[in-house]
Amino acid sequence: MEGIGFIGMLAGIVVLFFLFLYYVPVMLWFSAIVSGVKISLVQLVLMRIRKVPPSIIVSALIEAHKADIKEVDAEQLETHFLAGGHVTSVVHALVSAAKANIDLSFQMATAIDLAGRDVFEAVQMSVNPKVIDTPPVAAVAKDGIQLIAKARVTVRASIKQLVGGAGEETVLARVGEGIVSSIGSSASHKAVLENPDSISKVVLEKGLDAGTAFEILSIDIADVDIGKNIGAVLQIDQAEADKNIAQAKAEERRAMAVAEEQEMKAKAQEARAKVIEAEAEVPLAMAESFRSGNLGIMDYYKMKNIEADTSMRDSISKSSPDKPKK
Structure with missing residues (x-):
């Protein structure tokens, strides 16, 4: 039992040791001090509590310090990280801009980064078109x-x-x-x-x-x-359209002519029907004249002679004038 209790206590000590190293990154703090960056252990512990990776902030501070960029401090970088920015990209951009003599402030770099653009790539493109x-x-x-x-x-x-x-x-x-x-x-x-x-x-x-x-x-x-x-294509299309329009108008005129012809035929048939109807009434009128005494038999024969004579004259007039007479 005593052995089990000792092992449990040892495991607890190991867990506490690693928790201590996690929340109190002594080696990271020592690396910053050696590089000339002034930052306290309390700041690193508070970064852990605020869920800000101290390694990213410290690495960025060391890079900025080595490039002699003095406007960058831990609080600004932490604020930019909490705002959703890319701390490493911003510091890389500031270092590249400083080496290329490009005027780029920390505020401008963070604004570009938060706007959704890659500020480091933008600086590179400014140097290399x-x-x-x-x-x-x-x-x-x-x-x-x-x-x-x-x-x-x-x-x-x-x-x-x-x-x-x-x-x-x-x-x-x-x-x-x-x-x-x-x-x-x-x-x-x-x-x-x-x-x-x-x-x-x-x-x-x-x-x-x-x-x-x-x-x-x-x-x-x-x-x-x-x-x-394109000019020729447009002209061809225009000519085709004009041809179709002309064909449509010609078809319309033909249809109108056919309609007029049918109308004339209908009127002619109607006239012939009226003539036939009138001719059918002639015998009835003559019979009535005979009964009433207005028309005599001699008058009737004279009328027939006149019709025969008229028919003969019509046949003579329709004959060809070049036809030799017998």
């Missing part, structure tokens, strides 16, 4: 020929514009718009192919980097290809 390839941009010259251009945009990060400035997407969109405008204002596609750097000059003069987080250093046209003959 970045090349952005634009997607193919299609535009049509005044002669109707389509050109497809690709450009390479060399940009440098603008530290002062990183907070609230537009990103790469805006720069690419503005460059694409400038290329379309430049090609569209060209009188001929041949002029663009002969002098593609004219596009770069026109686009650069527009000041496309205003309000962005970058400074455009150069715009180089990497490739220009000939696309479709």
